[in-house]
Amino acid sequence: MSAPAPPLDEALHRALREHQAGRLEAADRLYREILDRVPDHADALHLLGCLYLQRGQAAAGGALIERAVAQAPDQPAYHNNLGLAYKDTGRPADAAAAFRQAVTLAPDYAQALVNLGAALTLCGDHHSAIEAMERAVALSPASAEAQNELGHALAEAGRRHEAVAAFRRALELDPNLAPAHNNMGNLLRLLQRPAEAVAAYQAALKIDGSVAHYHANLGGAYFESGQLEAAWDAYQQALARARALPEALNGLGVLLHKRGDYEQAVARYREALKADPRHVDALNNLGNSLKMIGRFEEAVGHYREALSIKPAHADAQFNLGMALYREEDLEPAAADLEAALAAQPEHENARFFLGTIRNQQGRVEESLDHFAALARLPRPTDHLVDSWRYAWGHRGANTRFLVQRFEVLEQGFRLARPEGLVLEFGVLFGASLRFIAGLTDQEVHGFDSFSGLPEAWGNKPAGFYTTGGALPEVAPNARLHAGYFEDTLAPFAAQHPGPVRFMNVDCDLYSSTRTIFEVFGPRIGPGTVIVFDEYLCNPDWREDEFRAFQEAVVRHGWTYEYLAFNLQGKQASVRITG
Numbered sequence: 176m177s178a179p180a181p182p183l184d185e186a187l188h189r190a191l192r193e194h195q196a197g198r199l200e201a202a203d204r205l206y207r208e209i210l211d212r213v214p215d216h217a218d219a220l221h222l223l224g225c226l227y228l229q230r231g232q233a234a235a236g237g238a239l240i241e242r243a244v245a246q247a248p249d250q251p252a253y254h255n256n257l258g259l260a261y262k263d264t265g266r267p268a269d270a271a272a273a274f275r276q277a278v279t280l281a282p283d284y285a286q287a288l289v290n291l292g293a294a295l296t297l298c299g300d301h302h303s304a305i306e307a308m309e310r311a312v313a314l315s316p317a318s319a320e321a322q323n324e325l326g327h328a329l330a331e332a333g334r335r336h337e338a339v340a341a342f343r344r345a346l347e348l349d350p351n352l353a354p355a356h357n358n359m360g361n362l363l364r365l366l367q368r369p370a371e372a373v374a375a376y377q378a379a380l381k382i383d384g385s386v387a388h389y390h391a392n393l394g395g396a397y398f399e400s401g402q403l404e405a406a407w408d409a410y411q412q413a414l415a416r417a418r419a420l421p422e423a424l425n426g427l428g429v430l431l432h433k434r435g436d437y438e439q440a441v442a443r444y445r446e447a448l449k450a451d452p453r454h455v456d457a458l459n460n461l462g463n464s465l466k467m468i469g470r471f472e473e474a475v476g477h478y479r480e481a482l483s484i485k486p487a488h489a490d491a492q493f494n495l496g497m498a499l500y501r502e503e504d505l506e507p508a509a510a511d512l513e514a515a516l517a518a519q520p521e522h523e524n525a526r527f528f529l530g531t532i533r534n535q536q537g538r539v540e541e542s543l544d545h546f547a548a549l550a551r552l553p554r555p556t557d558h559l560v561d562s563w564r565y566a567w568g569h570r571g572a573n574t575r576f577l578v579q580r581f582e583v584l585e586q587g588f589r590l591a592r593p594e595g596l597v598l599e600f601g602v603l604f605g606a607s608l609r610f611i612a613g614l615t616d617q618e619v620h621g622f623d624s625f626s627g628l629p630e631a632w633g634n635k636p637a638g639f640y641t642t643g644g645a646l647p648e649v650a651p652n653a654r655l656h657a658g659y660f661e662d663t664l665a666p667f668a669a670q671h672p673g674p675v676r677f678m679n680v681d682c683d684l685y686s687s688t689r690t691i692f693e694v695f696g697p698r699i700g701p702g703t704v705i706v707f708d709e710y711l712c713n714p715d716w717r718e719d720e721f722r723a724f725q726e727a728v729v730r731h732g733w734t735y736e737y738l739a740f741n742l743q744g745k746q747a748s749v750r751i752t753g
């Protein structure tokens with residue numbers, strides 16, 4: 176004979192005691208016993224639903240709480256917890272409606288107001304979100320969480336300085352609130368203060384090192400503050416905790432792109448997109464890496480996809496504009512650049528290139544207006560306008576203004592003298608050498624240390640751009656010559672007589688470019704085409720490849736014409752004329 180069942184109240188108390196003590200299995204069993212006796216017992220349905228939420232089974236929890244709400248529609252807590260279930264199952268609008276119902280029933284329910292604000296932020300209704308948060312803060316001025324959510328809503332609404340103040344207050348109230356440190360980091364990055372963002376994420380991680388996206392965010396802040404190795408490590412830490420975290424995969428892609436490893440960057444972006452097909456930054460970045468390896472049409476498709484998801488994505492709009500750039504009809508590109516500026520008036524590249532396009536179109540006043548706006552941006556941009564003025568001022572009758580690096584290489588090769596050596600200086604992972612080798616059946620020669628730059632260049636340390644000593648796969652007509660130019664060029668030249676037909680100079684440094692001209696200067700003559708990959712647009716462009724070439728021009732008494740400028744790719748292409 177089994178013992179008689181306790182009265183319902185007592186049974187519920189017993190279940191609740193187990194639940195509050197964290198003994199979820201026992202509580203689950205006891206709630207179910209009550210529901211076996213009274214299937215519509217509202218409290219048991221609600222509490223069992225909450226237990227499911229705690230276990231991460233939000234859909235099942237939500238279904239139970241919906242049944243509780245049907246039985247007792249006037250319980251604010253039921254609506255609040257139903258909102259949490261909806262939020263956890265990716266239904267922010269339903270969540271907001273549930274939280275709103277909780278607040279309608281209990282206007283002083285501060286936690287429900289916080290939840291309502293967070294749900295409204297997710298829905299993009301920033302104005303209502305801030306209103307809810309301000310009410311929550313007024314009701315519980317000592318709640319760090321309320322301040323944190325208010326900050327988040329303010330940040331999302333673009334009220335960044337007020338958001339900083341809210342996060343500060345949250346952290347004064349509770350210095351151990353890791354999400355507030357993380358939110359502060361996100362905001363500092365938006366305010367272009369990456370070093371402070373690093374400190375904020377580090378503080379979040381000190382409190383809770385298990386959160387993968389804090390690590391990924393730290394990676395982003397390291398990247399923006401130029402600490403690329405630390406960024407790499409932070410992304411790896413993130414992936415160790417969440418194997419397919421799109422932010423971390425996207426971040427690794429950006430690093431690989433910066434290292435010149437475009438194929439690997441493409442692979443990482445594709446992984447990020449597998450995890451989140453609507454990751455607009457990964458789509459945009461994928462476009463950029465594909466463009467660098469000449470997969471132009473695919474790149475355009477990805478920019479368009481990014482824009483279909485987020486129409487005001489200024490970078491994607493800019494990239495699409497540059498992809499649509501045609502010298503013979505500049506208006507489509509200009510329209511996209513205008514759109515990028517409408518989305519983000521301080522977009523440096525959109526402003527600069529729109530200035531150059533208006534100049535090309537003869538709309539000089541507009542061009543000057545854009546350059547003046549550029550000069551008002553916080554970051555120094557003089558080198559950009561200086562580069563444009565140089566390029567425009569040194570154009571000849573046949574100089575083309577291009578924006579695709581392979582187009583510059585193709586045009587240069589086509590217009591070079593018909594025979595002679597074909598050389599590339601700076602091969603790295605082989606992207607441009609593979610393209611050049613595809614233009615001809617003759618042997619092409621690529622020179623690289625494959626252990627990176629021999630000295631620091633700009634903010635890149637010595638050793639940057641390394642393949643770790645590995646030689647890239649190249650076409651059968653390409654020969655690789657590994658080692659520093661100082662050691663490899665002279666012996667090669669001794670064994671390979673004759674003039675230079677075409678060379679791609681992509682070694683960035685003044686000293687390396689000078690070495691090239693010391694060895695091959697006497698082989699360069701009328702019809703030789705030289706494409707430089709970092710000729711202008713860098714802050715110190717007049718001190719790098721440009722300077723080494725100009726010195727060689729004086730030394731050898733060459734005359735030359737510019738065949739093309741590609742200011743986006745920083746390239747210039749010259750043909751020696753005498």
Ligand SMILES: C[S@@+](CC[C@H](N)C(=O)[O-])C[C@H]1O[C@@H](n2cnc3c(N)ncnc32)[C@H](O)[C@@H]1O
Binds near residue numbers: 602623
């Ligand atoms: C920007 S990367 C080349 C990128 C490559 N052309 C591409 O399409 O991806 C520059 C390369 O120049 C090489 N380099 C620069 N100075 C060098 C030198 N003095 N000797 C050997 N390699 C050098 C670096 O090792 C690096 O791989």
